[in-house]
Amino acid sequence: MGAYNWNWPILLKEPYFGWIVSGFGKTILIAVLAWAIAFPLGSAIGIARTAESRALRFAGTAYVDLFRNIPLLVQMFLWYFVVPELLPSDWGRWVKRDMPYPQFLTAVICLGLYTASRVGEQVRSGIESIPRGQRNAALAIGLTQFQVYRHVLIPVAYRTIIPPLTSDFLGVFKNSSLALTIGVLELTSQARQIEEYTFAAFEAFTVATVLYCMVTGLVILIMRIVENRTRIPGAITVGAS
């Protein structure tokens, strides 16, 4: 491709520089907020799937099956276009007219609920990787079900699933780009917008790529430190998927 005219300085000009900064900020914010939903909800789902109660196990499995078998983009459209129609009319009206930052919040909720199904799977496999004898031993010394989870299963399970949880967090970070389909101006969509305004496609995409890679690298680095600090002596960890 001989004839491409590189124009890097354009990225430092306003408004393009500002677009990149605000897009990057939104990408991070979406990822962090969605994770704030996904982590606790996913933990609950994962625990439910290992519970004694049949009903709980079924509910957890149904949630995971539902959210993992519909493309995330279709889920995004369902939350944005369809759910407000199905809600009771007062709520629907509120969502459509009065809810602040509708696109942004919809994206956060959609990504959060989807990622929860992935976190749920990791938590379940973490708990199931603990030999059954530990649960039985804990029950035998008189701990209640809640105490078994609180003091025996969870502290071990979470430490073994740090690598796959890290890739799920990176997943929600990358998936935040799907928010552009409902009009959120996050990093990828700002890069696309700069391309449309300036034709500096490769410069804009390169900046977005570098920012995504930087955050990914940084997160992996931090989590590796966390993993080392929390390693269970003598245990082998579950590999990242």
Added chain:
Amino acid sequence: MFAGFDFGILWANAPFLWNGILLTLQLTALAVTGGLLLGVVLAVMRLSSVKPLAWAVEGYVNFLRSMPLILVIFWFYTLVPKLTGRPVSGFYSVLIAFIMFEAAYYSEIIRAGISSVRRGQISAAMALGLTRLQAMRYVILPQALRNMTPVLLTQSIVMLQDTSLVYVVGLRDFLTSADIVASRDNRPTELYMFVALVFLVVCFSASRLVNRLRRRYAL
């Protein structure tokens, strides 16, 4: 709850939606095939004893895995016509994007499958007088394939779902076709729910089959 909904619209637009489904299936089949072929090559290079080769592949895999698929699609959609110097249909640009992207994931699965067979087995096979190639062919690969086939299939189901992202460049796959009807006739509820339902049924059944396969062929 569905009073006032018009599901007849699906029937009226069936041929148009069916064309969308065909494009989705075609894209998935080609991307899975291409991704697997490239994935095997990458995995072999990654496991090779030529270190720079292994590092180059590792860099490639890590690089693509830290990018959102949508951005990869935008990259190739813009890049392929510029590189070839003539207009290339959106389908082929996007197909190349999917192959390059999925190959990174497939190669990791294949590598893990091969590494999951214990090292001692290669030594044992070679001690029996098999060549390295024979050991690979008769000892390592049969076991590795059993280990990685379910994971490769699961990744292909994910890939089928991911093809819906071609929406961002306006390729008329299943979702985009439904979206076109939805906005033309102002019927988003019926159309998006239909798309969700079709994917749910197909992907759920497929993943149940994969689970059965996994249990049956587990080592």
